[in-house]
Amino acid sequence: MKVLMFGWEYPPHVYGGLATANFGISEGLHAQGDVDITLCLPKPFGDEDHTFANIIAMNCVPIAWRDVNWDYVNGRVGNIMNPDLYFKLRDHIYADFNYMNVNDLGAMEFAGGYPGNLHEEINNYSIIAGVVARTVDFDIIHAHDWLTYPAGIHAKQVSGKPLCIHVHATDYDRSRGHVNPTVYSIEKDGMDNADCIMCVSDLTRNTVINQYHQDPRKVFTVHNAVYPLSAENEAIPRVDHTNKDKIVTFLGRITMQKGPEYFVEAANMVLHRTRHVRFCMAGSGDMMNAMINLVAERRIADRFHFPGFMRGKEVYECLKDSDVYVMPSVSEPFGISPLEAMQCGTPTIISKQSGCAEILNNCIKVDYWDIHALADAIYSICHNDSLFDYLSTEGKNEVAQITWEKVGRWIRELYLRTLGWK
Template identity: 90%
Template sequence: MKVLMFGWEYPPHVYGGLATANFGISEGLHVQGDIETTLCLPHPFGDEDQRFANIVAMNCVPIAYRDVDYDYVKNRIGNIMNPDLYYELRNYIYADFNYMHVNDLGAMDFAGGYPANLHEEINNYSIIAGVVARTLDYDIIHAHDWLTYPAGLHAKQVSGKPLCIHVHATDFDRSRGQVNPTVYGIEKDGMDNADCIMCVSELTRQTVINQYHQDPRKVFTVHNAVYPLTQEIAEIPRPDHKGKEKLVTFLGRITMQKGPEYFIEAANMVLHRTRNVRFCMAGSGDMMNQMIYLAAERGIADRFHFPGFMRGKEVYECLKASDVYVMPSVSEPFGISPLEAMQCGTPSIISKQSGCAEILNNCIKIDYWDIHALADAIYSICHNESLFDYLSEEGKKEVAQITWEKVGAWIRELYLRTLGW
C-alpha cells in the first residue's frame, strides 16, 4: 500500500508536538511491512530521518517551467531531494504559475515553521500539492492537521483517491472557544471532504462530531504513543533528590491552552507549605512574560526558573532532573509530554481535560482549574517517597506498552476500511 502523506514539521526540526507525532506515525506504518509512505514537507533541511518515509521537499517542487541543467539542480537541491524527482515533477506542472514568487528552479520558498504569513504558505503548499499529486503513485492520502488539509483536498480532487485527515488539535482547543473563523473554515472543509477522520483522542473525536458536525461513522480515535528511549537518553542519570530540594516542571508552549497560570498559582500554594521545592516553566509562548510577572507578584520568583524553549536531549535532561511533571492543560487533544516524563521515571500530574488521560492510569489526574488539588498532588509526591517510587516505576511499565507500532497497525486497518480492501 502506498500512502501520500502531507505534514508540516518533522524531527529534528521540532516546533511542537506535530513533528513528534508525524515521525512516530511514519515509523509505526513502516513497521507494518507493507506500507510505503511518501511524506511532503514545506521546508525540509536535508538532515531528516528518511528510514520510515520518502520525503518530498515542497520548496523544491517546480510549479513553473525552468530550463535548468542537471548539475545545477543537483548543486541546488541535491542534499534535500533527488534531482531526478525534480525533472519528473516538472513534467506535471498543470498551470502557469509564473505570476507567483517562484525562484530560479520555478519553485516556491517556505520559511519553515509557523511564520507571520502562515495562511499564505498554507495556500502555496496546497498549490504545489497539485503537482505532486499528479506525478506520484499512491493508493491513499493522509493529511496532518489543518495546515495540510487544503493540500490533501487538492490531491483528492486531482487523483480521486480517498483522503484521511488526522486531527491533532482543533481551533476550539487552541483558542478556549474563541475560534478563528478562517481556521475553523479550513478545518470544517477538510473534515467535510475527508473519507476518514482520525482524532488523537476521544475528547477530540467528540469535538469533531459536535462542533464540526461530522458523521460519527467516519470519525475514529487514534491515540498517540511514544518512542522507546534511545541508549543515549536512557543513560542520562536521574539525580537522587532524596533529602534534597525537589524540582517540579511544566514543559510546553506557554500559551492559554496549556494553563500555565494554574501551575504558578498551585506553586504558590505549595511554597506556603514548604520552601524545599523549586519550579521550572520550560518553553516559550505568548504568555511567557505574563507568567514571569505573575511569579514575581506572588513573591515566588526566587523559586522559579524560566529556561526557555527546549528540544531533543535537553527535554529529557530536564524531565530526568524533575521529581514531578505537571501538564495542567485547559484543553489538550492528546499531550505526549507526560508519556515522555513517565518514561524517564518522573511522576506526572495531568489535567482530566487532556486526551492522554484516556489511556494513562499510573499518574494523578486533576481538573485544570482545581489549583488546590494540583497543589496537594505536587506536595504529596514531593514529600511521600513511597508515592514517588510507585508512580515512577508503574508509570515506566505502563508507557512501555504504548507504542507507535500499535498505532501504525490501527491506522493501517483504517486505511484498508477506507479503501474497501
C-alpha cells in the first residue's frame, strides 16, 4: 500500500509536537511491512531520517518550467532532493505559475516552521501538491493537521484517491472556543472533503463531530504513543533529591491552552505549606511575561525558575531532574509530554481535560481549574516516598506498552477500510 503523506515538520527540526507525532506515525506504519510512505515537507534540510519515509522537499518541486541541466540542479538542491526527481516532477507541471514568486528552478521557497506569512505558505504548499500528486504513485492520501489540509484536498481532486486527515489539534483547543474564522474554515473544509478523519483522542473526536458537524461514521480515535528512550537519553541518571529541595516541572508552550496560570497558583499554595520545593516552568510562549509577573506578585520568585525553551537531550535531563511533572492543560487534544515524563520515571499529574488521560492510569488526574487538588497532589508526591516510588515504577511500565507500532497497525486498518479493501 502506497501513501502520499503531507506533513509540516519532521525531526530533527522540531517546532512543536507535530514533528514528533509525524515521525512516530511514519515509524509505526513502516513497521507493518507493507506500507510505503512518500512524505512531503515544506522545507527539509537534508539531515532528516529517511528510514520510514521517502521525503519530497516541496521547496524543490518545480511549478514553472526552467531550462536547467542536471548538474545545475544537483548543485542547487542535490543535498535534499535527487535531481532525477526534479526532472520527473517538471514533466507534470499543470499550469503556468510564472506569475508567482518562483526561483531559478521554478520552485517556491519556504521559510520553514511557522512564519508570519504562514497562510501564504499553506496556499503555496497546496499548489505544489498538485504537481506531486500527478507524479507520484500512491493509493491513499494522509494529511497532518490544518496546515496541510488544502494540499490534501488538492491531491484528492487531482488524483481521485481517498483523503485521510489527521487532527492533532483544532482551533477550539488552541483558543478555548474563540476560534480564528480563517483557521476554522480551513479545518472544516479539510474535514468536509475527507473520507476518513483520524483524531488523537475521544476528546478531539467529540469536538470534530459537535463543533465541525462531521459524520461520526467517518471519524475515528487514534491515540498517540511515544518512542522508546534512546540509549543516550536512557543513560541520563535520575537525580535523587532525598534531603534536598524537590523539583516540580511544567514543560511546554507557555500559552493559554496549557493552563500555566493554574501551575503557578498551585505552586503558591504548595509553598504556603513547605519551602522545600522548587518549581520549573520550561518553555516559551505568549504568556511567559505574564507568568513571570504572576510569580513576582505571589512573592515566590525565589522558588521559581524559567529556563526557556528546551529541545532534545535537554528535555530528558530536565525530566530526570524532576520529582513531579505537571501538565494542567485546559484543552489538550492528546499531550505526549506526560508519556515522556513517565518514561523517565517521573511521577506525573495531568488534567482530566487532556486526551492522554483516556489511556493513562498510573498518574494522578485532576480538573485543570482545581488548583487545590493540584496542590495536594504535588505536595503528596513530594512528601510521600511510597507514592513517588509507585508512580515512578508503574508509570514507566505502563508507557512501555504504548507503542507507535500499535498506532501504525490501527491506521493501516483505517486505510484498508477507507480504500474498501477490507
